[in-house]
Amino acid sequence: MRLIIGGAYQGKLTYAKETYHIxxxxxxxxxxxxxxxxxxxxxHHFHEYIRRMAASEKQSAVLTDLERQADEFxxxxxxxxxxxxxxxxxxGYGIVPVEKTDRLWRELTGRxxxxxxxxxxxxxxxxxxxxxxxx
Amino acid sequence: MFQVITGGSGSGKSEYAxxxxxxxxxxxxxYVATMIPYGEEGRQRVERHRKLRAQKRxxxxxxxTGLAELSFPQNGIVLLECVSNLTANxxxxxxxxxxxxxxxxxxxxxxxxxxxxxxxVVTNEVFSDGITYDEEMMRYIAYLGAINCAxxxxxxRVTEVxxxxxxxxxxGK
Numbered sequence: 001m002r003l004i005i006g007g008a009y010q011g012k013l014t015y016a017k018e019t020y021h022i023x024x025x026x027x028x029x030x031x032x033x034x035x036x037x038x039x040x041x042x043x044h045h046f047h048e049y050i051r052r053m054a055a056s057e058k059q060s061a062v063l064t065d066l067e068r069q070a071d072e073f074x075x076x077x078x079x080x081x082x083x084x085x086x087x088x089x090x091x092g093y094g095i096v097p098v099e100k101t102d103r104l105w106r107e108l109t110g111r112x113x114x115x116x117x118x119x120x121x122x123x124x125x126x127x128x129x130x131x132x133x134x135x
Numbered sequence: 136m137f138q139v140i141t142g143g144s145g146s147g148k149s150e151y152a153x154x155x156x157x158x159x160x161x162x163x164x165x166y167v168a169t170m171i172p173y174g175e176e177g178r179q180r181v182e183r184h185r186k187l188r189a190q191k192r193x194x195x196x197x198x199x200t201g202l203a204e205l206s207f208p209q210n211g212i213v214l215l216e217c218v219s220n221l222t223a224n225x226x227x228x229x230x231x232x233x234x235x236x237x238x239x240x241x242x243x244x245x246x247x248x249x250x251x252x253x254x255x256v257v258t259n260e261v262f263s264d265g266i267t268y269d270e271e272m273m274r275y276i277a278y279l280g281a282i283n284c285a286x287x288x289x290x291x292r293v294t295e296v297x298x299x300x301x302x303x304x305x306x307g308k
Contacts, residue, residue, distance in 0.1 A: 005298060007263065067183075090297070092143025094264025095272065100176070110145020110298075117298035125297060134300045 001078050003120045004087045004131070005113060011129035012087045013044045019124075019131065020085055029088075037077065042085035047109045050088075054105045066104070066111055074115035088113055090125075136253045139290040141283065143260050147299035149184060152214055152257050153191060159212045159253045166193040167202075167215040167247075171224065184216070199224045200231045202243025211251035215244075218258035218286070222279045237281050244286060258283050260295070 004016045017023060025041030029049030037043060053073075077084065090113075091106045117123045123135035138155065142148040156164055166188060172181045188195075193214070198205060202221065207213060215221075218240065225236040232239035248254050262280060267273070287293045293305035 003298070090143060092145050093260045093262065094266065095261050095268065095276070096144070103176075107145045110143065110147075114145070114147045114299040117300055123298060123300060125302075134297055134302055 001082055001116070001120050002085045002122045002124070003113065003116050004085065004124050004126060005090050006126035007093070008089050010126045012089075012126040015124070015126050015129065015131050016042060016044075016085050016087050022085060037084075038080035040081070040084065042087065044087040046086050046088035047091055050109045050112060051105050054108050055101065066108055070108060070111035071115050074112055074119060078116070078119050086116060136292070137248050137290050138253075138255050138292045138294065139283075139286050140255060140257045140294050140296060141260055141304070142296035146296045148257050148259075148296045149187060149216060151294075151296045151299065151301060152216065152255050153188060155255055156193075156212050156214050156253075157191060159255075162210040162212040162252050163208055164191065164193045165207065165211050165213045165251075166195045167213060168195055168197050169199060169215070169217060169220040169224065171199050171220075171228075200228050200239075202240065203246045205243075205247070207247060207250045209250065209252065212253045212255075213247060213251050214255045214257070215247070216257040218256060218282060219261060219279055222282060223275065226275060226278065236278050237285075240282050241285055244289075248289070256286060256290075258286065 002020065004012050006012050022041050027036045027040040027043050029043050029045035029047065032040070032043065032049065037049070043049065088109065092110045097103050097106060117135065120135060122133065124131040124133050126132075136159070140148050140152045140155070168181070170177065170181060172178045196205065221240055222236060225231040225239050226233060244256065259279070261276060268276070287305060290305060291307065295302045295304050
């Protein structure tokens with residue numbers, strides 16, 4: 001499992017496609033289903049998948065429970081699709097959002113990516129199109 | 136040793152910083168809590184951090200403003216979390232430093248640093264969402280940026296935590 005993170009519009013997907021020679025088999029986190037996540041070769045806009053997931057799960061309103069949720073989700077994903085390449089925006093680098101749902105989404109994305117990073121074979125952060133391997 | 140730990144929200148900074156304290160050797164572990172638990176979400180946030188720290192034998196000292204007034208033991212291994220809260224408190228609380236926020240916080244950290252054995256300070260990266268906020272919020276961002284730069288200058292080590300992974304920013308003076 002490989003995790004590619006970075007800010008928006010940094011060339012993360014291009015980097016992943018080129019580096020891992022994966023041209024097809026990608027799904028888009030904005031529209032893909034849970035099932036597609038377990039069978040795809042890679043997912044991009046992964047943070048948008050988490051946004052949809054957080055919106056559909058009312059229990060995500062409980063902050064103290066976020067860690068457990070994040071850990072369970074990351075664990076399932078890696079178990080179902082151990083070779084997946086996950087491409088996600090880093091969301092935590094701004095001012096705390098005014099909307100509670102945005103705050104929870106941002107936090108959940110951070111926690112899930114942290115759990116995935118712990119399990120990943122490789123973690124790359126892409127800045128200006130350049131990948132920096134941090135694990 | 137004075138170390139600054141930075142990173143985005145939800146990046147695993149706290150856990151990383153707590154583990155640094157645990158591996159810092161003998162001394163009294165002190166956690167300087169700076170977040171005023173406003174409302175239910177604030178309470179939950181504080182609770183989450185308390186749970187993370189349980190079992191790690193920290194004495195908690197609450198400090199919302201006026202860090203420079205506090206005294207700490209010489210053998211203290213102190214974790215202060217987080218500069219972003221402290222900055223907001225000094226700016227907006229009635230007994231805060233207001234326009235002198237940057238100076239007050241740096242004075243506080245300098246005083247703390249001079250008293251204890253090891254100091255670990257957690258701060259926050261809030262600078263990259265590209266949004267122009269109102270004047271008050273922009274002032275907050277500017278203050279926190281200035282404080283972070285000044286802390287990094289003083290620090291022996293600066294580490295950014297990315298998805299739980301420590302990324303070296305500065306190592307050695």
